[in-house]
Amino acid sequence: MAEITTQYFQRKRIGIVLSPKTFLEIQRIRSLCLLSGKKLADIPGITDFVNGIIVHFYHRLNIENLNQSTNPDLLLYIPNLKKYFAKVEIEKELDKNEYEDFIRALPEDVFIPNIETINENPASVDSEQLTEINIEIPPNPTSGESQQISLMLTEEMVIWARKINKLINDIFHNRVLYSLSDLVKTIVETVMSLQLGIAYPVEIYMAHLYNIEPKEFIKFYHGNPEIIMNDPEYRNLIRVLTDKPIVDGFVEIYEKLYDITNKLDILDNLDEMKKLLDEIDKIMDYNRLWSYVSDFNYKKALMGLATFRLTVSNGLDMSDINISLYHGGLESMFAKNPDLSKFLARERIYSYVLFFVNLLNFMNKVYTYASSTNK
DSSP states (O other): OHHHHHHHHSOEEEEEEEOHHHHHHHHHHHHHGGGGSOOGGGSOOHHHHHHHHHHHHHHHHHHHHHHTTTOGGGOSSGGGHHHHHTTOOEEEEOOHHHHHHHHHHSOOOOBOSOOOSSOOOHHHHTOOGGGGSOBOSOOOOOOSOOEEEEEEEOHHHHHHHHHHHHHHHHHHTOOEEEOHHHHHHHHHHHHTOGGGOSHHHHHHHHHHHTTOOHHHHHHHHTBOHHHHTTOGGGGGGGGGGGGHHHHHTTHHHHHHHHHHTTOHHHHTOHHHHHHHHHHHHHHSOGGGOBOSSSSOBHHHHHHHHHHHHHHHHTTOOHHHHHHHTTTTSGGGGBOOOTTHHHHHHHHHHHHHHHHHHHHHHHHHHHHHHHHHHHO
8 A cells, every 4th residue: 555655646746738828817817816906915826726726626526426417417527528638648557456556545535515504506606698798809819839837746736636537537437547747737728718617716716815725725615524624724714713793794695695696587677786786885884894814805805706707707807907997897898789787787796696605605614613623
């Protein structure tokens, strides 16, 4: 066993060559985190960003693998595996005994599906309706020189990558060991593909509000309570409970918003949506919503996520936002459409629900963790 662990799970420095499009996408999302109102120094570094991608990808792929027979319509990554992973470089093909040793050396899965503490409406909140509106900007560049980045994968991150290796083997019915460099490169390019949604960018956004490493936030947020509640690794998160009174004050707003997302008559009525958004704006007193544990304002972060989600999904960047300020706001970046105002108001409501559901679930889980730790 020790031999297998040393051979397959040791700390490694790897170099990965990213396509220009993928590298620009990473840099675009990192820079758009500034919409939260946080400082430049708070943006996750490239290594932290990639580490988060690896953990996020494992989590998503594991859930899909567990649920693919019961929820085939909700699959996002599995249908794209062959497209992205069919040509990943193989380091070694393992025989049956070697593969059994490899699997035994892997730690137990740390994720289980569908752990939430309050209601969520994924069909609405995580919708991809943005494709219905045309944008008057050129596509992201896809030509030019590739970008090589060097990463040091800790033993922990090597294990996460190998766990993904094992999941892909399960799905493809293989017994191969992939090249770490090529595997990580493909994972990054897969998650950064816009067609696979913006779930990871949103997790990055929420994590950096509290200056938490993306991988740590994802591991904790989606982790099996039976495992994490007794894990001292997350004690540093207890500090965020200082903000719990502020976050608890958002429950009523969230419940009202969530109720609205199930009422199509309101979501098709611009005046009603504007009335609701104005009401929330008045309720949330900017001066009373500064975090005590990190340098951000909850109201600014809430509104920032709405713009963040819109810009990420549509390939916009900070320069596009800057230009739009001189042309009547973000609306100027979209082709004229009689339903544009309705569309933007609706997406703002969805983004608000997404912000509150992530925030409340995270805070409640930290509270449960702190309570279990004290016991």
